[in-house]
Amino acid sequence: MGDHPVYQFKPRISFGNDQLLPAVQYGIRVPGGLASTSVHAPNFIDSTTMVSLLRSSGRSHGRGLGVTHGLTTTEFAVTFSNPSQQWRQVRTSSAVPPWQFQGGDVFFDATITVYVLDGDRPPPNDSLSRRLFAIIMDHELLHVLDEIDIVSSWMAPQARNDEKVVKYLSNAEPVDNAMFHSWFQGSGFSNWLQDGLWTPEHNRRGGVRDAAHQYAALQRQIDDIRIQMTNRPSP
Numbered sequence: 001m002g003d004h005p006v007y008q009f010k011p012r013i014s015f016g017n018d019q020l021l022p023a024v025q026y027g028i029r030v031p032g033g034l035a036s037t038s039v040h041a042p043n044f045i046d047s048t049t050m051v052s053l054l055r056s057s058g059r060s061h062g063r064g065l066g067v068t069h070g071l072t073t074t075e076f077a078v079t080f081s082n083p084s085q086q087w088r089q090v091r092t093s094s095a096v097p098p099w100q101f102q103g104g105d106v107f108f109d110a111t112i113t114v115y116v117l118d119g120d121r122p123p124p125n126d127s128l129s130r131r132l133f134a135i136i137m138d139h140e141l142l143h144v145l146d147e148i149d150i151v152s153s154w155m156a157p158q159a160r161n162d163e164k165v166v167k168y169l170s171n172a173e174p175v176d177n178a179m180f181h182s183w184f185q186g187s188g189f190s191n192w193l194q195d196g197l198w199t200p201e202h203n204r205r206g207g208v209r210d211a212a213h214q215y216a217a218l219q220r221q222i223d224d225i226r227i228q229m230t231n232r233p234s235p
Contacts, residue, residue, distance in 0.1 A: 005103030005172050009156040013148055015040040016073075016113025026122065027134045034145045042070070042114040042137070044121050053115060069222065070136040071115045072143035076151070076198045078190040081105035087184060090174060098174035099184070106169070108151040108198075114140045128232070132225045139209070139218055146205040150198065158197050164189065 019041040023030050030039055045053070050068055057073055080086050086104040089097040116136055122129035159165050167173050168184075175184065183189045 003172065004170060005101055007101070007103045007169055008105055009159055010105050010107055011148075011151040011155075012079075012107040012109045013038070013151065014109075014111045016111060017041045017043050021137070023137075026130050026137070028137045028141070029134070031142055031145050034141060034148070038144060038148060039141065040112075040114065042116040042140070044118045045115050046118050050115065050117060067117070069117050069120055070140045072140050072147065073113050073115070074147045074202065075109075075111040076194050076202070077109045077187075078193050079107045079109055080184070081107060083185065087180065092174070096177045098176050099180040100174050101169050101172045101184075108155050110147055110151045112144055112147050114144065116140070128225055128229050132222065132229075135218065135221045135225070139214075142209050143206065146209065147202070150201055150205070154201060155193075155197060158201075159193060162193065162196065164192055 015038075017040050020037065021028070021039050021041040023036065023039050028039070030036065047067070050071060053071055053073065054068060057071070081104055086102050087099050088102055090100045091097060114137075116133070120129075120133055120136055122133040160170070168175055179188075183192075
């Protein structure tokens with residue numbers, strides 16, 4: 001192997017719910033750039049679980065809403081495609097030989113889950129409920145689009161300039177045994193890129209989507225449909 005190993009950052013995206021959602025059936029507007037195969041059904045949860053998820057995610061989601069109707073969460077990690085082949089111990093005078101990166105694929109893993117309140121689950125043949133559900137999903141799919149874009153397009157060029165990436169991956173400088181086990185076999189490297197790159201961009205984009213004026217518009221749409229639901233004749 002030369003001094004500079006060949007490697008590539010690749011996205012690997014999965015979803016918390018495997019079931020695809022037929023967007024057309026509900027009148028959901030899929031944002032441009034989001035493939036239909038990335039439109040997955042939400043997990044329906046009660047309000048207590050929603051509050052718990054909001055707290056654990058550290059999000060200010062729903063500040064402009066009386067109730068938080070939807071939430072998109074992402075679990076991010078950095079993993080090596082074949083760690084036993086991608087890292088080799090190199091001969092030195094040290095009693096415990098250091099490790100050196102050999103190249104290969106490095107994955108940006110993102111598991112995306114959309115949550116919607118159980119009370120907003122649209123029953124069959126209820127057009128108003130479908131419209132309300134569509135409004136909620138329209139907004140959450142913008143978050144899904146952002147999360148996919150971060151790991152598919154934004155992260156790789158940023159990571160290429162990261163000091164640890166340059167040192168240990170691009171330049172393949174030897175890593176002592178303790179650091180190898182805590183950083184590259186353990187979660188240290190993943191946490192480093194998550195805290196330094198992914199989390200700030202994830203929060204920045206989330207803040208744009210969840211800005212007060214966006215929520216005000218969302219609340220008006222929800223209120224309008226709720227009024228129509230309340231005023232419609234009883235069956």
